[in-house]
Amino acid sequence: MRRALVAILALAVWLMTPMERNAAKFESAVREAGNxxxxxxxxxxxxxxxxxxxxxxxxxxxxxxxxxxxxxxxxxxxxxxxxxxxxxxxxxxxxxxxxxxxxxxxxxxxxxxxxxxxxxxxxxxxxxxxxxxxxxxxxxxxxxxxxxxxxxxxxxxxxxxxxxxxxxxxxxxxxxxxxxxxxxxxxxxxxxxxxxxxxxxxxxxxxxxxxxxxxxxxxxxxxxxxxxxxxxxxxxxxxxxxxxxxxxxxxxxxxxxxxRAWLLGDWDIAAGQYYTTWRHGTHVRPDIGYGFAEPDWRVWLSLDYGFAHYTAAYLFTVDGDGTVYILDEHAQRGWLVDAHCEAITAMLERNRIARHRVETILAGGDVFKRESDGERVADDYERNGFRLERANMSRVDGAAEFLRRLGDVDRTPPLRPSLYISDHCSGLIDCIPGLMHDPRRGEDVKKVDCDDDGFGGDDYYDGARYGLMHVAQPAGSWGSSPIDDDWRG
Ligand SMILES: Nc1ncnc2c1ncn2[C@@H]1O[C@H](COP(=O)(O)OP(=O)(O)OP(=O)(O)O)[C@@H](O)[C@H]1O
Ligand SMILES: [Mg+2]
Incomplete structure (x- = not known):
């Protein structure tokens, strides 16, 4: 009975004129779209x-x-x-x-x-x-x-x-x-x-x-x-x-x-895009949830400081095979140091990372500069119990390390990435594919500030780049924990 019905339908479709067939296709598209x-x-x-x-x-x-x-x-x-x-x-x-x-x-x-x-x-x-x-x-x-x-x-x-x-x-x-x-x-x-x-x-x-x-x-x-x-x-x-x-x-x-942009409609591009091997579907891993880092994996923090710009802080870990995971992000503009420290502490807590496990907190050089009153931003962090260390700030080396770790999944055979990012890091995920080549220095990423609404800046990338460079440091080469254990953020 069912077979006969299908045969009759097929015959009916075959007997249709091309115009009728187009009309039927149109009707079905309208039904599907819900107009x-x-x-x-x-x-x-x-x-x-x-x-x-x-x-x-x-x-x-x-x-x-x-x-x-x-x-x-x-x-x-x-x-x-x-x-x-x-x-x-x-x-x-x-x-x-x-x-x-x-x-x-x-x-x-x-x-x-x-x-x-x-x-x-x-x-x-x-x-x-x-x-x-x-x-x-x-x-x-x-x-x-x-x-x-x-x-x-x-x-x-x-x-x-x-x-x-x-x-x-x-x-x-x-x-x-x-x-x-x-x-x-x-x-x-x-x-x-x-x-x-x-x-x-x-x-x-x-x-x-x-x-x-x-x-x-x-x-x-x-x-x-x-x-x-x-x-x-x-x-x-x-x-x-x-x-x-x-x-x-x-x-x-x-x-x-x-x-990629015009034929395929790929939004992870921009003219002169630096990280053309970035693939949202590969590098962003929703399965990197809180509690992802195994107890024996190394853990560290990095941050790029800003007041008018974003302060962007990242929590890193690396597994036994050397694959790096960026577990979480804290990014805010216009906040004072105390508030950032509180938020970073909360980030550690939600990731179930005890403070003593944090090897280091790497920051860009600007926090160590003395301001007109002789104070350094790093001192403010220190008062909150966070001892910042100077990150390797080489832009070109950092860019090369990022690129290397992204691998190339489109190559045959594919080059497996050794860096994955949790989908909690929305600022960084948005920022990476938009980074451009610096036209004056091709191997570098062009520096960009965010606009008045906070769009388009590269503070996230700088923060993560500082952290990424740390993985090359041999385990155990750091001193005591950079966060005071008795500090209650
Ligand atoms: N529903 C339609 N019926 C008839 N012609 C259509 C229809 N949709 C698009 N076209 C024709 O397809 C061609 C390209 O469409 P259109 O110019 O709207 O594309 P577009 O996305 O604006 O292109 P571009 O990116 O170059 O601006 C045009 O000649 C347009 O008239
Ligand atoms: Mg058009």
């Missing part, structure tokens, strides 16, 4: 037939309607995934269903492309009557809803579009803008319309000046499966069957970081 019926029908009437990943992004956009739903949806993360097409399609969906909606569409274009929006909307919305005002750059719908198009090449061009209020803002190529500029734009997102939740949509590729904030805001929660205010829908050129052969050929011909 509301009215959304699909409205788009079809406008002449838009979205592809499966685009349908998912549009379904996510509708989640913004509900109280407690997301307010920001990002689509793409690689070249050619149909981002620009989706952007116009989604704004069209919103504009059609809410009369009088005001949308801002910020497009990244070269000067020559400024006028191309008109061609684009004729191509994407063939079935819809809209009125395009070239001078104003506005697309007006029959129900009074408007899309204002703005064009930018960099941060500076954005200011021309600030000051007005918008119900929806869509930023294309969002990583080409800094976080503070995006914040400026989003301050224009307000509504006085009943039953409308203001929302922002983004499309983008990895890399560029906005890589770090975008990754922190969208990619990390998506990877963790912990999205709340945001949703990210990944799409690469493989999700776009309309892309032409030449375009795909160009992407497939790319090498190195560009291939």
């Amino acid at each position: 509301p019926r009215d959304q699909v029908e409205r788009m079809l009437r406008a002449g838009i037939v979205l592809q499966p990943r685009q349908l998912v992004a549009s379904a996510m956009a509708r989640l913004c309607d509900a109280d407690g739903g997301p307010t920001e949806v990002a689509y793409g993360g690689a070249r050619g995934g149909g981002k620009s097409h989706w952007a116009i399609a989604q704004l069209t969906d919103d504009c059609q269903r809410y009369p009088g909606l005001k949308c801002l569409l910020l497009r990244k274009v070269g000067k020559a492309n400024r006028e191309n929006f008109q061609d684009l909307r004729t191509k994407i919305l063939p079935g819809l009557r809209t009125n395009y005002n070239k001078t104003e750059g506005t697309l007006t719908f029959a129900n009074g809803s408007v899309i204002k198009t703005g064009h930018f090449q960099n941060d500076r061009d954005i200011d021309a579009y600030l000051g007005l209020e918008y119900d929806v803002i869509l930023i294309e190529e969002a990583t080409t803008l800094t976080k503070s500029k995006v914040d400026d734009v989003l301050s224009c997102l307000r509504t006085s319309k009943p039953l409308w939740r203001p929302r922002a949509y983004f499309t983008t590729n990895p890399g560029n000046v906005g890589h770090a904030w975008f990754k922190a805001r969208f990619i990390e929660p998506w990877r963790r499966g912990g999205e709340s205010a945001t949703r990210f829908v990944q799409a690469t050129v493989n999700d776009n069957r309309f892309v032409n052969r030449e375009y795909r050929g160009r992407l497939e011909g790319l090498t190195g970081w560009k291939r």
Whole structure:
């Protein structure tokens, strides 16, 4: 009976015309994405037939309607995934269903492309009557809803579009803008319309000046499966069957970081990435939990001190085979030494490491410098019971050691890593793949400070690098424990 049913179904599919088959595929993609019926029908009437990943992004956009739903949806993360097409399609969906909606569409274009929006909307919305005002750059719908198009090449061009209020803002190529500029734009997102939740949509590729904030805001929660205010829908050129052969050929011909970013949509890259052998799925080990270090493994701490910048402290161990594990991280800005010491003590306690097991606490040279009052930061630590020791600060040696220990899992045969990081070290995990080559000294990692919001700095890396260099020290070459046993943090 079941076999007969399958045979009948197969025959029915075979008898379908290609058009019917496409319609059936589309229906099943809509069901899977969970798009509301009215959304699909409205788009079809406008002449838009979205592809499966685009349908998912549009379904996510509708989640913004509900109280407690997301307010920001990002689509793409690689070249050619149909981002620009989706952007116009989604704004069209919103504009059609809410009369009088005001949308801002910020497009990244070269000067020559400024006028191309008109061609684009004729191509994407063939079935819809809209009125395009070239001078104003506005697309007006029959129900009074408007899309204002703005064009930018960099941060500076954005200011021309600030000051007005918008119900929806869509930023294309969002990583080409800094976080503070995006914040400026989003301050224009307000509504006085009943039953409308203001929302922002983004499309983008990895890399560029906005890589770090975008990754922190969208990619990390998506990877963790912990999205709340945001949703990210990944799409690469493989999700776009309309892309032409030449375009795909160009992407497939790319090498190195560009291939990883633009073809594969890999967020663990940045232009000139230093640690190209970093693989999140390999080096980050969620199984390195508290209590991971065996009682006979060596244990030590390292820290890079900062006040305006982060103080980043790491807890290390090494197993009998010489594999190093970074067990935990403490990173804070604007804290006084006492508070850091308390937090580091808490870190040891949650990892079930007794203080006397800590071989050493290595710190960068700045903590040993005398300040104008003759005091050293190291003295402050000492008063809290933490005796800091001078780390090997050679940047080039530290970078080489990091690189060596990451191995190369893509090589045949693979080169096994000898460094693993617990997923408790979120700052370091975020920082490593974003580190760049220093253009003036290729074998070094470029020094970068975090921005005003704390994104993009390398304090985590410096802190961990100091600790990593210690493993070369022979066991037993250190003196007594650097933390006073009687100190109660
Ligand atoms: N649903 C669709 N229906 C028809 N054509 C589509 C659809 N989605 C994308 N395309 C076409 O595929 C091509 C590439 O899409 P699009 O320009 O939107 O990609 P993109 O991700 O913005 O690319 P880039 O990274 O270069 O900015 C365009 O010609 C676009 O019109
Ligand atoms: Mg595009």
